[in-house]
Amino acid sequence: MTRTPATEPITVPPESGLWDDLVTSALLGTDRRTPPVGAHGRHAPAALLDAAAAETVRRRAGLRPAPAARLPEPAPEDPRPPLPTAAAHRLTTLLTDRPGTAGGRRGTAPDLMELLPQWLAAANAHGYAAPPQMVPALLDAARGRTDLRPAALAFAGPLALWLARLNPDWRFALRATPGGGSAAPGPDETERVRQLWDEGLFAERVALLTSLRARDPGAARALLTSTWATERAEDRLMFLDSLRTGLEPADEPFLEQALTDRSRNVRATAAELLSALPESALAARMAARAATCVSLDRASDPPVITVEAPHECDAAMERDGVAPHPPSGRGERAWWLGQLVEAAPLGTWPARLGGRTPEEIVTLPVADDWHADLQAAWCRAAVRQRDAAWARALLGPPTAPEAGGPGAVSLAERAKLLGTLRAVERAEWVAGFIATHGLSEAFQLLGMCAVPWAPPLGRAVVDALNIARDAGSYPWSFSGVMGLAERCLDPSEAGRLDGLLAIPDEPEDASPGAGGYWAEAFQRLVTTLRLRVAMTEELEAV
Template identity: 30%
Template structure:
């Protein structure tokens, strides 16, 4: 590759020079009499009329190679670091390199983050010949920055440091803890630095944050304050409380969840004192009943000091919004312990009141906020076990994430067995689509049985086309690669008999097979050279 040139007239600028060649190609060499871009160190054939087209094509070929190599023109007389440090990890082998290139070229894009994470976990790195392609691919995809940075190796990290467009990947790496990122970085880089520092030195991170917050715009304040969730402790309460009554609603709603999650939070205790008289359990010899009242007073600024807004779209009605917000902030186990009732019994009693929607919605939000798996499980069981009269929209995805995958599987399998007929409105499908990877074999086997039965009825396929496609697409991500045969043996023979679903079914089987190859590539010997 050509070295940096010091003469400005011959300095290589791959981006601008490539655009000049593109314009020349569109207009034609005869209509573009200007000089071709010059590549230092590369000599073109003599400039005769017969060779101008050849000159353009040769220049395009050279520039293409240079651009793929990640060349950047020198921005100062200061020389770049001579060489990268020696590699400490093995690169992918020949097959793995080919598979990674397919991912970078756009095949199975959903598998790239998973494969990069697996590379890091197995202490393998990206081969040198794919570094520029990976850096350029991840440059505009912030969700890939951290995963890509972990597998660049020494040469990849060195290469990324030479190009400002790639340096964001290094800022996202676990090693990017220099305080220069805090002083001069973008807001995203500063937030990442603060998050990493909170994991190591939470007090030091708080001391850095406190004096700079007043000078930040509200949007940046919210983004930086959110990083305090890492290593959150009672020592953070004074700083968070300062911003509970901020002018910006975004800032207020950032610090409020952090404050109520603090152990022995004074704010939560204030919420309890307001809410407890409004939701009372009445007992008699034969039954129990919940009595719900709305707050007697209207909203004023004293409510705002408790983090309660005047309106909340989750709870229609101004006074209902006050009660709903209170309940959504109080740990739900506080109620079941106060009444000496199980979460499921508390839900049954709430469903019998005229305020069922408010209570159930607020308790679901509170279970997510306080990461309460017992209440999350009770809510999901209550919601899915039988058809409910109440038209509720619960945060089921957030509740499901609180449960161990094995427990979520135990919830969904009986629902499938109770209704083993697949159709677009089957109640267990939304819950099944929340069971994360990797699916256990018994779940995969049961779902495949249901699909095989459904696919054996060609006349009904058009009715289930959308729902089945959605399920097959999800299975391609969560079914382990080693279960490929478990899916292929019963379903592959049906490929020609499911015209509405042929592409979705083929994609499932092809994706599982590709993932199987990716898993094998992690243990392949490093390619020579």
């Protein structure tokens, strides 16, 4: 046998297809496809594995060295001050810990992940930089929860974008920032704005337009106008939606032009935006149409609102955003009427209905069962036009005998009407509602209130929870309100809750184990409130 001299190069035989044959045998099974190694029967599986191991070594040994990949540029510096040590430890806990559970119950441990949004908001308010070693965990958390992304990316800073370019799982960070840079183009960077608008990805262009709109509505509108005719319909719709920020009378010519767009959705959005400008020509046209449908019969005592809904939806109405075809189960005339009234300026109605105030108008009787349609349309108009006076009138007093106001037809509409009021007034109204009607219908309304809850609202929620506990109410039905209270109640209320931590005596008709659940829930609430105090103190430590 002749040995190959050590000085001669060792050559690797060319790829023979053996690996593909081995894979095929493994997938089909050695009883159906004999391995290409000469073994049969019960010896075939072991022979297949041996051959695969040998072939793997051969294939790896045959790899030729490749040029080293170019090293990435160093991560940019973050000039912000570092987190205090205690706050950094707290962030680690918030990102990694989970509340304990026992028998399907949450126990008394706070839900730390739900406190992360508040912590991030506070850290950003102090201007701290994220610890570099925690940025990957922050990005993972933001990837799973879109509501965390703005605050998490602001806190993570330029390092988040640097890492996002290296890991496809974090690409959302690049989409959230125009151009994938550390900041949006500045007001003087016209060339960079133009280049990004012309060459950027769609998500980057949306982010650019939104950020530009927030600081210079006119410049954003000019940028959009420059390429409007060449944009896709679905892109035009998204771009048009960005005009909601900083909507102003100067937008009217562009929006009027969009009323003739090829896309029905674009036309409808343009009409909605124009109707939110009470001085626009479209608002005047809708007011004229709506006024012909709604009038006051002064011969009645008391006067009655009469309604003559449209009998057709003509081309001019369609151009102004009226959808001609109602949803299933809705009559055409009621559908058209609602759209006209919703788009008409609310200032139309005092003059049309005898100089009455909104409070007086919403209490007038309406003939022929048009009451619900008319007032529901006024609710939508108050929300669209951000009219607090009409919102108050339609909400009615929170202590009204019925949970619904004179015009609100659902909890969702009441919540939207509350959104037009100032934060203090909103909290006071919801507090009065809870004091009168309890918590059973208040969850959606509480979500509209500023955090932390104002003292009257916090007291109303705690008192209502205490009443429910003493009444032996089914405790799990209040878990949603308890969760909101943990995040939204002013931490100063913790002292008032100490008397609720004991297990109460259960009435005979109470749910089994309800007392223990209530005590556990209040203990978790108190623990969470005190934890929020500690979080604030840690962030303020020098």
